[in-house]
Amino acid sequence: MPDWAGPVARYILETGLPATLKISAAAVVGSAMIGIVFGTLLTIDFRPSRMLIRGYIEIFRGLPILVTVFVVYFGLPALSQTLKFEPVPATAIALILWGSAQVAEATRGAVVSIPREQHEAASALGFGWVGRHRFVILPQAFRRLLPPFVSLLVNIVQNSTLAAVIGGIELLQASKSQVERLTFFPPAGIGEIHAVEIFGAVMVLFFLISFPLTRLAAYLERRLIV
Amino acid sequence: MLLATYDLWAFVSENWRELLDGLVNTLKVSAIAIAGSFVIGLVLGAARAHRIPVVSQLTAVYVEIIRNTPILVQIFMLFYALPQIGIRLDAFTTAWLSVMIWGGAFNSENFRAGFEAVPQRYREAGFALGFGRLGTFLNVTLPIGGRIALPSSINTYISVLKNTSLMYVIGYAELTTTAINIANLTLETLEALTVLGVVYLALVWSLSAAIRMLESRLALPESR
Numbered sequence: 176m177p178d179w180a181g182p183v184a185r186y187i188l189e190t191g192l193p194a195t196l197k198i199s200a201a202a203v204v205g206s207a208m209i210g211i212v213f214g215t216l217l218t219i220d221f222r223p224s225r226m227l228i229r230g231y232i233e234i235f236r237g238l239p240i241l242v243t244v245f246v247v248y249f250g251l252p253a254l255s256q257t258l259k260f261e262p263v264p265a266t267a268i269a270l271i272l273w274g275s276a277q278v279a280e281a282t283r284g285a286v287v288s289i290p291r292e293q294h295e296a297a298s299a300l301g302f303g304w305v306g307r308h309r310f311v312i313l314p315q316a317f318r319r320l321l322p323p324f325v326s327l328l329v330n331i332v333q334n335s336t337l338a339a340v341i342g343g344i345e346l347l348q349a350s351k352s353q354v355e356r357l358t359f360f361p362p363a364g365i366g367e368i369h370a371v372e373i374f375g376a377v378m379v380l381f382f383l384i385s386f387p388l389t390r391l392a393a394y395l396e397r398r399l400i401v
Numbered sequence: 402m403l404l405a406t407y408d409l410w411a412f413v414s415e416n417w418r419e420l421l422d423g424l425v426n427t428l429k430v431s432a433i434a435i436a437g438s439f440v441i442g443l444v445l446g447a448a449r450a451h452r453i454p455v456v457s458q459l460t461a462v463y464v465e466i467i468r469n470t471p472i473l474v475q476i477f478m479l480f481y482a483l484p485q486i487g488i489r490l491d492a493f494t495t496a497w498l499s500v501m502i503w504g505g506a507f508n509s510e511n512f513r514a515g516f517e518a519v520p521q522r523y524r525e526a527g528f529a530l531g532f533g534r535l536g537t538f539l540n541v542t543l544p545i546g547g548r549i550a551l552p553s554s555i556n557t558y559i560s561v562l563k564n565t566s567l568m569y570v571i572g573y574a575e576l577t578t579t580a581i582n583i584a585n586l587t588l589e590t591l592e593a594l595t596v597l598g599v600v601y602l603a604l605v606w607s608l609s610a611a612i613r614m615l616e617s618r619l620a621l622p623e624s625r
Contacts, residue, residue: 234598237605239566242577242597249581253590340473340570347474354481368589370482378470378478387471 191349201268210278262343285316412592423579441505446512467506492573515550
């Protein structure tokens with residue numbers, strides 16, 4: 176290992192990685208909560224609510240995520256100063272808007288796939304709409320939701336790099352700043368370019384996070400079919 | 402508070418030339434990348450479905466690397482890291498090349514799945530009719546498997562189009578870069594974002610509509 180690698184790795188792992196994990200965790204939890212509620216509400220035969228949720232899904236699935244990031248980071252503050260966010264939370268919010276649309280669509284499909292009899296049986300047991308979905312329908316739908324959920328997690332981890340575009344220090348931005356620092360003359364840097372090694376290492380790091388998850392998603396998918 | 406001065410019409414009429422150039426660049430990069438990822442997907446998907454030695458394994462490695470690393474890092478690799486080893490790509494080349502490599506990986510999976518979904522007995526029927534391996538592929542596997550793969554491959558092309566917006570990070574003047582740069586100059590942030598939203602949604606929604614239309618028109622007779 177060359178001398179420069181130690182401090183670079185420490186900065187990327189201590190400053191960049193936690194932000195990537197924070198964005199990803201917040202985005203996954205937020206997407207799941209909003210998406211499952213929206214997806215379940217979408218199965219209700221009430222036109223106004225259905226149209227609103229449908230619009231939400233189509234808009235945030237249709238926009239490039241980077242544009243959604245810009246809407247949150249540049250657009251919201253232009254509407255009101257109270258909606259000003261730092262780059263890292265702004266990215267998390269944008270990923271929640273996108274991810275919840277994905278989850279809502281998947282949830283709708285999963286809920287619809289549960290046979291009518293389950294609804295009727297739950298109603299016969301005295302469950303209201305909320306109880307019926309909370310205790311009977313969603314637990315069964317969840318099995319079907321698991322593979323798309325794991326895929327979503329992979330996508331969210333990868334898209335957390337979008338924070339780098341607006342200057343949020345996560346894995347990619349941290350490594351970019353280290354590449355730039357090394358090109359400076361001493362004492363700040365060493366006057367050398369090491370972009371291939373550093374960005375290569377970042378690719379490896381993302382691969383190590385993503386690959387087991389994509390395998391898991393594929394496995395869950397296969398298990399579901401049988 | 403920029404809402405009070407919101408004037409979409411003024412923004413568009415003052416900047417339509419630049420915005421149009423940006424849109425043209427987005428479409429140009431997308432078209433090259435989509436055509437390229439179609440060819441990559443077709444060839445490598447066929448190689449994987451037919452388990453052609455070496456090519457098949459190399460394709461698997463290519464697909465896993467691209468699928469499991471963020472496209473933004475791939476773009477950085479091409480644009481900021483390759484010059485270190487003497488390969489300099491300009492912004493335009495990086496733009497189409499990076500999304501083409503990305504789309505090609507996803508598309509070879511789409512086509513592999515499509516070709517593998519063609520029942521073995523159809524191919525045996527092709528052999529029985531006297532077709533060779535290539536003849537069977539061109540006359541049996543491709544028309545049937547290609548139709549199966551079409552909806553998912555169009556989804557990949559939609560993602561390719563959306564991913565061209567990432568060229569903002571290398572300063573290539575496609576639609577997103579153009580609109581945001583104008584907004585930074587004129588502070589017409591909301592107008593620029595409105596234009597971006599409307600144009601991208603129009604493009605993506607019409608492509609999605611095309612999928613639904615093609616799906617029903619190209620559906621295999623037995624699944625109708």
